[in-house]
Amino acid sequence: MLDLLPDLFQFADGGRVQTANAWPRRRRELLDQILDVEYGRLPPAPPATAAELLHRHDVPRFLNAAHAQYRLTAAGERPVSFLLDLLIPAGPGPFPVILTGDSCWRYVTDEITLSVLRRGYILAQFNRLELAADNGSAERVSGLYPAFPEGDFGALAAWAWGYHRCVDFLLTLNEVNPRQIAITGHSRGGKAVLLAGATDERIALTAPNDSGCGGAGCFRIQGPQSETLADILRGFPYWFGPRLRDFIGRETELPFDQHSLKALVAPRALLTTEALGDLWANPTGTWQTHLAAREAWRFLDAEVRLGIRFREGGHAHTAADWTALLDFADAQFRGRRPAEPFDANPFLSQPPAFTWSAPAQTG
Numbered sequence: 001m002l003d004l005l006p007d008l009f010q011f012a013d014g015g016r017v018q019t020a021n022a023w024p025r026r027r028r029e030l031l032d033q034i035l036d037v038e039y040g041r042l043p044p045a046p047p048a049t050a051a052e053l054l055h056r057h058d059v060p061r062f063l064n065a066a067h068a069q070y071r072l073t074a075a076g077e078r079p080v081s082f083l084l085d086l087l088i089p090a091g092p093g094p095f096p097v098i099l100t101g102d103s104c105w106r107y108v109t110d111e112i113t114l115s116v117l118r119r120g121y122i123l124a125q126f127n128r129l130e131l132a133a134d135n136g137s138a139e140r141v142s143g144l145y146p147a148f149p150e151g152d153f154g155a156l157a158a159w160a161w162g163y164h165r166c167v168d169f170l171l172t173l174n175e176v177n178p179r180q181i182a183i184t185g186h187s188r189g190g191k192a193v194l195l196a197g198a199t200d201e202r203i204a205l206t207a208p209n210d211s212g213c214g215g216a217g218c219f220r221i222q223g224p225q226s227e228t229l230a231d232i233l234r235g236f237p238y239w240f241g242p243r244l245r246d247f248i249g250r251e252t253e254l255p256f257d258q259h260s261l262k263a264l265v266a267p268r269a270l271l272t273t274e275a276l277g278d279l280w281a282n283p284t285g286t287w288q289t290h291l292a293a294r295e296a297w298r299f300l301d302a303e304v305r306l307g308i309r310f311r312e313g314g315h316a317h318t319a320a321d322w323t324a325l326l327d328f329a330d331a332q333f334r335g336r337r338p339a340e341p342f343d344a345n346p347f348l349s350q351p352p353a354f355t356w357s358a359p360a361q362t363g
């Protein structure tokens with residue numbers, strides 16, 4: 001099915017990427033196309049991201065980890081502020097970090113918090129809705145929107161920008177290993193994470209969970225009952241830039257698909273965690289974007305940094321997904337061998353059903 005998706009290595013002018021040296025230019029071209037058409041342009045990075053420590057104390061029930069809360073402020077004509085919460089393991093650092101912007105839903109459970117801290121990772125959490133509300137209002141009055149009134153970015157790009165500002169700050173902390181920052185998020189949060197990881201090379205590991213349409217899923221290849229471009233733009237047009245709607249029913253004319261977004265992460269680490277019962281998130285198409293994106297990691301001789309893990313069950317960011325992420329991070333950052341492979345094909349015994357949006361017939 002790989003040939004159903006746009007060729008990662010073909011430049012818009014018809015030329016081909018022949019060597020790894022030519023990849024950054026192709027990466028830049030894909031990035032431009034994807035931002036232009038799908039998400040809108042992320043606002044620029046601020047000249048500085050300041051941090052005010054609001055509170056710090058040790059938490060006995062979290063293995064004496066230090067809980068530190070900061071107010072981050074991105075400088076600019078209209079500064080933008082939001083809160084970042086850290087749990088820093090006791091003991092000598094520096095530590096790798098797992099950062100999630102999903103505290104709008106809730107902070108991760110105590111069970112997951114403990115598993116992250118026990119493995120010696122900092123857990124960093126923020127509320128991405130402080131950067132852009134998720135209420136569908138066309139007003140663009142809160143968060144990042146008033147600071148960048150000319151911007152064409154949708155909420156996913158604003159959320160991704162929030163991840164980047166957290167990274168600005170994390171890189172200033174002695175307790176943080178600057179080469180070991182991982183980001184994760186679920187569903188719409190996973191879409192934002194994939195975009196954030198694709199657009200910031202300081203992020204070592206990108207881990208979207210059940211991110212589906214507009215995330216790790218595929219626009220062209222759709223499993224049964226999966227969310228289409230028309231579906232998502234009916235419900236959530238404000239997540240995207242204004243030009244994506246031109247491609248409803250014309251998905252095959254998109255100059256990219258979501259394997260291209262994944263490929264922007266290469267050769268850095270990418271783990272997608274998926275649920276076989278989460279049909280709306282298109283596990284079938286997500287496997288196909290994995291196979292197609294793998295060509296980029298292979299080309300850059302970095303295949304060990306690409307992983308995917310399917311579990312049974314439905315749409316949720318479960319403790320099992322977090323364990324998969326920690327195992328993958330341990331493999332990437334500490335050379336630990338995972339108990340299970342990170343590229344098992346879940347469709348081996350039963351080839352997936354899928355439909356493909358074929359090009360419109362002309363003439």
Ligand code: GTR
Nearest residue numbers: 187188189212213227232235
């Ligand atoms: C759904 C949406 C999905 C997914 C999900 C979520 O309603 O159609 O694309 O993002 O919400 O974020 O939980």
